Amino acid sequence: MRLRPTLISPEYTRLWFGQAVSSVGDAVFSTTLVLWVATILVEGRPWAPVAVSGVLLATGAAVLLVGPVAGVFVDRWDKRATMLRTEVLRGVMVALLTAVACLPTSALAVEVWLALVYVTVFALNAAARFFTPARFALVADLVTGEADRARAAGLAQATSQTAWIVGPPLAAPLLFTVGLQWALLFNALSYAVSFVAVRSVRVPASGGGPAGGSEGQQPASGGLFGEFVAxxxxxxxxxxxxxxxxxxxxxxxxxxxxxxxxxxxxxxxxxxxxxxxxxxxxxxxxxxxxxxxxxxxxxxxxxxxxxxxxxxxxxxxxxxxxxxxxxxxxxxxxxxxxxxxxxxxxxxxxxxxxxxxxxxxxxxxxxxxxxxxxxxxxxxxxxxxxxxxxxxxxxxxxxxxxxxxxxxxxxxxxxxxxxxxxxxxxxxxxxxxxxxxxxxxxxxx
Missing domain, CATH: 1.20.1250.20 (MFS general substrate transporter like domains)
Known part of the structure; x- marks a missing residue:
């Protein structure tokens, strides 16, 4: 397969690079939290598996509760701006958890630590429910043609798969060698890199903003609920x-x-x-x-x-x-x-x-x-x-x-x-x- 200086287009390459860095950060973050909760925070307690499953439940709850409604706002808002705001929000949330993680584990009750973890995971995945459809719509504007769109989707999947091969092996050494806060900081910095990459993308005049043109035009439908039903x-x-x-x-x-x-x-x-x-x-x-x-x-x-x-x-x-x-x-x-x-x-x-x-x-x-x-x-x-x-x-x-x-x-x-x-x-x-x-x-x- 012939190597290309860019992936499909320069704009898509920048978007892909941001996703690649952010995906590795997410893989490190998720693996680190599970390891920390299981092996340090609730180690030896009979309800440890339940505590770990709470991380997964927080993820699922964000997808099911926030995901369907988020699409209405994504269709209303500027797509690139939506992605930038979600990266800022996610970066701030992880940075706050990183600051708290500098405290010794004994400084807070186990229940408080778990609540902080669950709330952060829920908030990150809730923000992702806005980021993912916005990115989907922006890629549709940047990449045209069935083959190139399939190639873009393939690159996204390959990147995600690679992140979950590379990320987890990094998580354990970071956690047990330098501590939880540094593993969390890695993810916060990955959102910063993603923000810079997305901000550098030049969006076509007809794309990236609220839907417009004859294809995207839709009549008013009664506010948020009406648009959701539509x-x-x-x-x-x-x-x-x-x-x-x-x-x-x-x-x-x-x-x-x-x-x-x-x-x-x-x-x-x-x-x-x-x-x-x-x-x-x-x-x-x-x-x-x-x-x-x-x-x-x-x-x-x-x-x-x-x-x-x-x-x-x-x-x-x-x-x-x-x-x-x-x-x-x-x-x-x-x-x-x-x-x-x-x-x-x-x-x-x-x-x-x-x-x-x-x-x-x-x-x-x-x-x-x-x-x-x-x-x-x-x-x-x-x-x-x-x-x-x-x-x-x-x-x-x-x-x-x-x-x-x-x-x-x-x-x-x-x-x-x-x-x-x-x-x-x-x-x-x-x-x-x-x-x-x-x-x-x-x-x-």
Whole structure:
């Protein structure tokens, strides 16, 4: 692949650089907080797992409570200015927590420390609910063409995957060598770098601000609540958007089950030590990077629509094959392969989502799409754990040369659902010339 002096365009390169630095900072921050809470703040207490889960619950609460409403404001506000304000807010929040972290742990009650952590995590993720759709809309203005938009989405996913490979190994040395406050300061500085990068982006005259022009113009709809309802109605009336959401939700159910049960699959089915579990995550991360970097070229070759349904079929089939593995090396290989088409299809959805959402509704479309898929992932994780621990517990069914246990059965069924969603995508995603997809005119899918 030919190296380019810039990534798609100079303006997108600056935006990407800010995201890259901020993503590493977020990965270090999240890992550091979990480690600090688990190994220092509540070490040895019987309710330590509950305290750690509170960090994850604060994240989920921000996504579900703030996300849908944030889209209304993003559609009203200047996109670049919204991103700058959220970076200032996040940087200040982390800086304040950093200042408090300079105190010895004994200076405050454990409950106060936990409250500070949970409030900060909630506030950071609530601000991100404004940043993410604003960035989505700004990229749509800066990057044109289906292939380049898919390439931009692929770079974003590859950057995120890389950040979660690089960030966590940095977190432990920072925490245990120089202390919590320095690990937090690293994240605060990453927001400052992101702010400078976003501020340097020159936005086209027609983009970055409130929706305008014939495509983005919308009538007044009764204030905040009216605009929120208008966004939901627009989403519900678009067969294309509904189909994309259904596909994303089904895909999240497959990935959610894998995230919950993979550690048990490693020890029970792959007959490997739990110490090797991290290598499976690394294999999936590397596969995700490969898939993200290839996605733009794949979309250019076959189109985003075909990349979506083919990606679902292939990733679902590979998940089924992964569920039948009994050796660690085979598991690593199949999980690496599974991550490639999964990331390609996730990347291919980005240009479809951009093309299906007029400028005036992009913030609200993203604010509906991502929280719903996040909720689906959470429900899948809970359902998979409940099935493995109750209904299917002790399952041991011989099937020819194979034996079906609880964990591998759940993963196999999840893979079959993903395959069926690929068939649904092939049938349900309308072509641009279809009367059901007027918003897709001019976009090859």
């Amino acid at each position: 966004g939901l109605r627009f989403f519900a009336r678009s067969r294309f958007l509904v189909a994309l959401l259904v596909l994303a939700v089904i895909g999240q159910f497959g990935v959610g089950a894998l995230n919950t049960l993979n550690v048990f699959f490693t020890t029970d089915n792959l007959h490997a030590s739990a110490r090797l579990f991290g290598y499976l995550g690394m294999a999936m991360g590397v596969g995700g990077i490969v898939g993200a970097l290839c996605a733009g070229r794949v979309v250019q070759w076959i189109g985003a629509r075909r990349a979506t349904w083919i990606g679902l079929l292939v990733s679902g089939a590979l998940l089924v094959l992964y569920s039948r593995q009994t050796g660690f090396l085979g598991g690593v290989a199949f999980l690496f392969a599974f991550a490639i088409p999964l990331t390609v299809l996730n990347t291919a959805m980005a240009p479809l989502l951009v093309a299906a959402a007029p400028a005036a509704y992009r913030g609200r479309v993203v604010a509906v799409f991502y929280p719903v898929t996040q909720l689906a992932s959470m429900l899948a994780a809970v359902l998979a754990g409940w099935l493995a621990g109750t209904v299917l517990r002790g399952l041991d069914v011989p099937l020819g040369p194979l034996r079906l246990g609880p964990v591998d059965t759940i993963l196999a069924v999840s893979g079959l659902f993903v395959v069926l969603s690929g068939v649904y995508a092939w049938l349900a995603l309308p072509a641009p010339e279809s009367a059901d997809a007027p918003e897709m005119a001019g976009v090859r899918v």
